Amino acid sequence: MNPVEKSIVRDLNLAPNGRLKMDWAREHMPVLNRLRERLSAERPLAGQKVAISLHLEAKTACLAELIRDAGADVAITGSNPLSTQDDIAAALAVSGITVFAKYNPSPEEYKDHLIKTLETKPDLIIDDGGDLVSILHSERPDLLENVKGGCEETTTGILRLRSLEKTDELRFPMVAVNDAYSKFLFDNRxxxxxxxxxxxxxxxxxxxxxxxxxxxxxxxxxxxxxxxxxxxxxxxxxxxxxxxxxxxxxxxxxxxxxxxxxxxxxxxxxxxxxxxxxxxxxxxxxxxxxxxxxxxxxxxxxxxxxxxxxxxxxxxxxxxxxxxxxxxxxxxxxxxxxxxxxxxxAGDGHPAEIMDMTFALQALCLLYVHENHDKIGRKVIDVPYQIDEQVARYFLEANGIRIDRLTEEQEKYLASWQL
The missing domain is CATH 3.40.50.720 (NAD(P)-binding Rossmann-like Domain)
Incomplete structure (x- = not known):
């Protein structure tokens, strides 16, 4: 069954309008576009299944398509009943991504969409608020087998993850993307x-x-x-x-x-x-x-x-x-x-330029988990500094901004205890 046939969306006829929104967002997301060029050529996620629960709007759709272009089979659902945009869900479904999401579903439908996303048996997950992780650890542990790890987008989800980690119940590594220093600065503020x-x-x-x-x-x-x-x-x-x-x-x-x-x-x-x-x-x-x-x-x-x-x-x-x-x-x-x-x-969420950086963090952290899950262990980790800085550098370059670099003498001075 292809992604369109598997998907649950309100109306596939809305797809053209959703694509227009996505095209507008993509025009203002230079960091993701730079990553797309690299990852679509390298396809580091080939053969992997990725489950995503995020606010399903245009910027999120650009992330989902980036992960697809990196080689993964992607299934996505919303992380809030009122933030899903039906035209975006339709556009993603016709683009080859499996979608389980509608605007303002009943509580039962919303829960069912989360479970159906997990029933694709993902290797990696991106969560927002911890719903996917919570269901995996409480109601559907039978779906845990393939999960290598994932990333968490927001403070609420990280609190839930830390609770699981504290009681030694967390079954796979998760990167606390929300706690990246750059995300505090540009996304949260x-x-x-x-x-x-x-x-x-x-x-x-x-x-x-x-x-x-x-x-x-x-x-x-x-x-x-x-x-x-x-x-x-x-x-x-x-x-x-x-x-x-x-x-x-x-x-x-x-x-x-x-x-x-x-x-x-x-x-x-x-x-x-x-x-x-x-x-x-x-x-x-x-x-x-x-x-x-x-x-x-x-x-x-x-x-x-x-x-x-x-x-x-x-x-x-x-x-x-x-x-x-x-x-x-x-x-x-x-x-x-x-x-x-x-x-x-009641709005369209963060500006595209902001989510460009946040979702670049998500994509790079997902790759990091994919490549290092065995070394990380069953715990919550911070975003590696080199990823945090890399995204900031991509942003500066995209905006034509240059910064200074330390000289060799300055580096030696800062690394020494002697004056």
Whole structure:
């Protein structure tokens, strides 16, 4: 059975529109294009099966086709029910990649798509949030036999992997791509910072300047969201549980206070923690009328939506991706994208130039696992520095930027303890 016949997508007739989106993204992904030239000639993944669970949109499609061009048989599914774009899924299916994904599937369909992707019996996996790894280790250990290892895209997935590793239950090596230093800088900070506000602004069509934005969590993603909110003219409040990060937020010029206090002031709330219940019923009780709630973490657990629904006397959709909750005292609170990842559920995700670098890390780390899985062992490893630096150098070269190099004398000086 060929990939088109095996695939589960909403409508293959959408493929031409998906291909247009992919062509646009590819034009702005010079690092992946450089890798494609090399890997399509060398075909280092020939004979390998690769299973991918990522946000299924145009930039992801470019990564999937790169891995296919490197010789692999690729099966792909989404990593969030609201981030799959049906035209992209269709375009990939007709291009020879097996796809199990639809926009807004039922929970049962979403789970089934993940399992069907794993039933292709992959040698390597790329995961986003840890769903593939979780299913392999809990429900379908019968599919573990061929898996050499893989890569994880996001903080939430790495937390799950570290938990498996700690209890010695992890069955294969995984590279923590999210923790690459370059990814912290460009993806988590600049990518999330821009794409979150892209999603919020296109969804609400409301001004940010002069408003108060509460950013929950000041990790790399929170830094980006806060920085862009400030640039849009907002007053920014940061809430944190980590004293060092809170100190950094203060030194960066933001107001820092507990969430119980910040809840009284925010016009916009953006969660970026990866933890559950960071905005809860206690906070809803004191929020201003018209407050807008958005989540920028992987799973829809950061805002306690169940508590908000229980408090509300009515709920209605007032605009695409905006739900209005009417509270007993007459206040209205607005939830974006069902509390799911706002930049992808209500937008197109990170800019192409950002994902160009992130997905180059993914591709090179996948090759690293393929070639070194026996040496790595059953553990979570950081991205090797040479891969991190290589991607950064490719980016600089693609943009015509040159940097200095150490002289031989400088290298000797830095390597010596003597003055």
């Amino acid at each position: 600049y990518g999330t910072g821009q794409s979150v506000w892209d999603g919020i602004n296109r969804t609400t069509n409301l001004v940010v300047a002069g408003k108060t934005v509460v950013v929950v969590g000041y990790g790399w993603c929170g830094r980006g969201v806060a920085m862009r909110a400030k640039g849009l003219g907002a007053q920014v409040i940061v809430t944190e549980v980590d004293a060092i990060k809170a100190t950094e937020a203060h030194m960066d010029g933001f107001i820092v206070m507990p969430m119980a206090e910040a809840a009284k002031f925010g016009d916009y709330f953006v969660t970026t923690t990866g933890n559950k219940g960071v905005i809860s019923a206690d906070h809803f009780h004191v929020m201003k009328p018209g407050a807008i709630l958005a989540n920028a973490g992987h799973f829809n657990v950061e805002i306690d939506v169940a508590a908000l629904e229980q408090m509300a006397v009515s709920k209605r959709v007032v605009r695409k991706d905006i739900e209005e909750f009417l509270l007993p005292d007459g206040r209205k609170l607005y939830l974006l994208a069902e509390g799911r990842l706002v930049n992808l559920a």
